[in-house]
Amino acid sequence: MATAAHDAPAPPAEAERRGLQIVPRAGIPFAAAAIVGVIVAVALDSHWALNFFHVAGGGAWTTLDLFLGFVLGPIMGRLSLPARIELSMRLMPKLVLLIPTLVTLTLASGFQLAHDFGFLDSSYPRHGYIVASFVVVAIMAVIAIGYLEPANLAVLFELRKPQPDGEVIQKLMRRFLYTAGVTGALQVATLVIMTRLPT
Amino acid sequence: MSDAGAAVRPADIPRPPIWELGVAALVLVVVSVVYLASYIPGKPNTIPAYVLLAAASALVVAQLVLIGGLEHFSRRSFHQVGGWALVAYVVIGGMIEYVFLRNDTRGEELALLTWGLALFVVDVPLILGFSVARFQAADG
Numbered sequence: 576m577a578t579a580a581h582d583a584p585a586p587p588a589e590a591e592r593r594g595l596q597i598v599p600r601a602g603i604p605f606a607a608a609a610i611v612g613v614i615v616a617v618a619l620d621s622h623w624a625l626n627f628f629h630v631a632g633g634g635a636w637t638t639l640d641l642f643l644g645f646v647l648g649p650i651m652g653r654l655s656l657p658a659r660i661e662l663s664m665r666l667m668p669k670l671v672l673l674i675p676t677l678v679t680l681t682l683a684s685g686f687q688l689a690h691d692f693g694f695l696d697s698s699y700p701r702h703g704y705i706v707a708s709f710v711v712v713a714i715m716a717v718i719a720i721g722y723l724e725p726a727n728l729a730v731l732f733e734l735r736k737p738q739p740d741g742e743v744i745q746k747l748m749r750r751f752l753y754t755a756g757v758t759g760a761l762q763v764a765t766l767v768i769m770t771r772l773p774t
Numbered sequence: 775m776s777d778a779g780a781a782v783r784p785a786d787i788p789r790p791p792i793w794e795l796g797v798a799a800l801v802l803v804v805v806s807v808v809y810l811a812s813y814i815p816g817k818p819n820t821i822p823a824y825v826l827l828a829a830a831s832a833l834v835v836a837q838l839v840l841i842g843g844l845e846h847f848s849r850r851s852f853h854q855v856g857g858w859a860l861v862a863y864v865v866i867g868g869m870i871e872y873v874f875l876r877n878d879t880r881g882e883e884l885a886l887l888t889w890g891l892a893l894f895v896v897d898v899p900l901i902l903g904f905s906v907a908r909f910q911a912a913d914g
Contacts, residue, residue, distance in 0.1 A: 580819050598858075607858045614869065618874055653874055683873050690877045706812045713804040720898055721797040725905030728855060732906045743909055 597731050599668045606676040613680050617687050624682045625691075632680035633769075637762045639674070640715075642758020648752045659748060664734055667727050676703055678713065682712065694772065701772060708768045715761050720752050726750045784848070784909050790840045794906075799833035802826045803890045803897065810883055810890075820844035823886045830893050837900050848910035857905025860895070867895040 609628075616624035647666075651659055689695045693707050726747040733739045733747070806826035810818060840854070874887055 612863070614872065617873060619818070658893055675862065675866065679869060683869050685874050687877070688816075695811070697813060697816050701811075707810075709811055711807045712810050715797070716883055717797065717800055721901060725793070725902055728902055729906050729909055732851070732855075733909055740783065740785060 576738045579767060586627065595664055595731060595735050596668055597728065598671050598733075602669070602672045608609055608674055609676055613683050620687070620691065622688070622691065625688050625770050628680045628684035629653055629688055632677050632684065633765075636674070636677040636681055637678070637765060640755070640758045640762045643670075643755040644762075645756070648755045648759075651748070654743065660734060660739075660744065663730055663744075664746065667731055671724075671727060671731070674724075678716075678719070704768050704771050709767065711764050715758050716766075718758055718761075722750060723758070726754070782846075783892070784846075784911055787846055787908075789908055790859065792837050792840050792904050793901060795833045795837045795840070795861035796904070798836070799830040799874055799893065799897045799910035800883060800901070802833070803893050806830070807887060807890050811885055814879075814883075817883070823890075827889050828887065830897075832914075834893055834897050834900070837897075837904075841900065841904060843899055845913040846909045848912055850913050851910040852903040852907035854903075855906045856899040859902040863895045863898050867891045 609632075612624070613628045613632075614630055651662060654662065686695075689705065693699055694702075696702070699705065730744055730747045730751070733744050803826070806823045809826070810820075810823055812818075841847075871888060871891055874884060879887060
């Protein structure tokens, strides 16, 4: 009896859920510093700094998408609802801040570098790869902004209710898991394109 | 609020296709930006970009009208999420515009890219605000 009670998955405490921060305030200064950093890099046209933001931001974004899509996503799909809720409460607020910041750093610095190196010029021999990267990023942006982010935010707001609607949470998390898989696959396409450019 | 509206779960209240319109507008904006950016520094035929952006503008206006007419809807949640998202996307949009200006994008291309960016900055908060508010209890 005692063992059964011990083994049962306990849902997160209501007080913990209701105190959930949709956007973790502690992370905002770091995100702001990174954004200011990339603005300074663009203003100074520092190739080292632009490369740093593009490689570090893009590497982190790609890794995160691949990890969410192909590692954590399938694991979350097999968890019980209380376990999924518990994991989501801790993971999703971080993603709300982290992903848009990484995307902004990567794209702003990448566009500037591509301009400086002449990759944007339609006469560049591998311009087709650049256009392909625009298309892949565009699809990822639509998926992230149109599907993933709304589902993420709606789940977090649902969790803060006194009585969250389990059906709504499951439906939205299913959407989150599928789209994370699709963006993971698109990140593989990005890796192929980016490694084709300098060779 | 009527009793019928109060008794139904927010998720079960039928809504007009506001989210679908928002995603469609986003797709049109993104296609127009990719089309324009793929011709840099050449001058593309701008008619397709005008058509795409005009259609996206119509979809954003349609969203605003439909949201304005919603009943049993949590406007407080919509304004809270949409407002903060607007702040965030003004920053993101401002950065993208800055990069365009920094790279000497000028004239008609800049005007079209700025138009697309403005639609993006308005459209995303509408999508996010509506997506959250549709699952919240209506303001009492």
